[in-house]
Amino acid sequence: MSSADQSHPSGNKPLGKRARQKIERPRAILAAALDEFMLKGFWAARVEDIAAKVGITKGTVYFYFDTKEKLFAETIRSFSPNLASESEPIDKNRPVREQLTTYLAVLYEAVAINPDAKRVFHLLISEGRHFPELLDQYFAEFLAPALDRITSLITSGIERGELKSTGLASSPEVLIGPAIVANLWGIVFADRHPRDIDAILTTSLDLFFRGLLE
Template sequence: MLRARTDEAKDERRHALLGAALDEFFEKGFAAARMVDVARRAGLSKGTLYLYFDSKEAMFRALIETLTKPSIDQLEQMAEAAHSLEETFLGLRQFAPVIIRETDVPRLMKVLIGDSHTFPEIVRAYRMQLIERVLGIMTAVLRRAHKAGEIHVAAPELTARLVVAPIIMSGIWQALFSDEPDAAVDLDALFRLHTDLLLKALKTGDPS
């Protein structure tokens, strides 16, 4: 097989390997997946794979970065550009269903849950690069809204977890049950309801 020479060709091969790795991890679990099978699934040699990634752990870290960073960057930009908490939550309820339905983040979550006890360092990387960053964004949003007098929130760090929890729950649900028609959830309706309830509960003068 010819070696990729251009940056574009190298990026294509790296993308192919990451796609194959996610498929392999999702089907077999991270612990059981083998580098040779990832390479075979991508239509490349094992030697070519090692030119890009020296271990399964390195591939998984690259998957975390590739799959989550663009979405989290978008969320952060949206939160910073919003002029009110209501505007932020409106953006969030449009953003969340897209992440769950149209990206591979739910599949990544399923792999992590399956092997979390075996590779804690990988789970920590996921928590720091995705979960903690999202919680930090939402905590900052809530603090800003509280300071502006839009809402009353005594514990913004904990409240941020209530904001994020349905996204994580829905991602896991999507990864586990997306092939079962009777398990389908109207995500748009779910997140409309979620944001409406949050805004009502957090409005100024109603700390309950």
């Protein structure tokens, strides 16, 4: 659907230009901000340069986001992964290995492959010490549920006799490790020493399941 066909929230008539701008402009600002923060870091990034990328004034950016700090925080929130759709109950009729593989593939996509989510993770590593509340939020909304899901799946597999008892049930962070390595490799070394990220993740899953099954 083209922007001209976007409907009014009531569904009665198409949105006018000004109404569309009200919806689209903050998104455009945040996308430009993500590029600028990733390129220069929080402290060196300039709001006027972000505004220029969108074709607006610095004052317009501040109309939507009061401070540079709030702009950074909203950029992180907007492009952080959302795995809410992957939190359904464990399916008793599907093998745990299949469910765990599917979940980890989605998780790895969010950390190491999705361009925006990957850059958010990198920004949290490089700038997070200055924004501890954002680290806490990212952990609470993304990492903690992911770790809980992995633990539940492994525990379920052990209870069913599909997986052997292992320390991974109490250290699920190990299963996220390859995605973090792939993320950092892609950000730091992609231009000079490219690697097949999908192959890294596939090999990691194979090694993990060897340990869980043998």
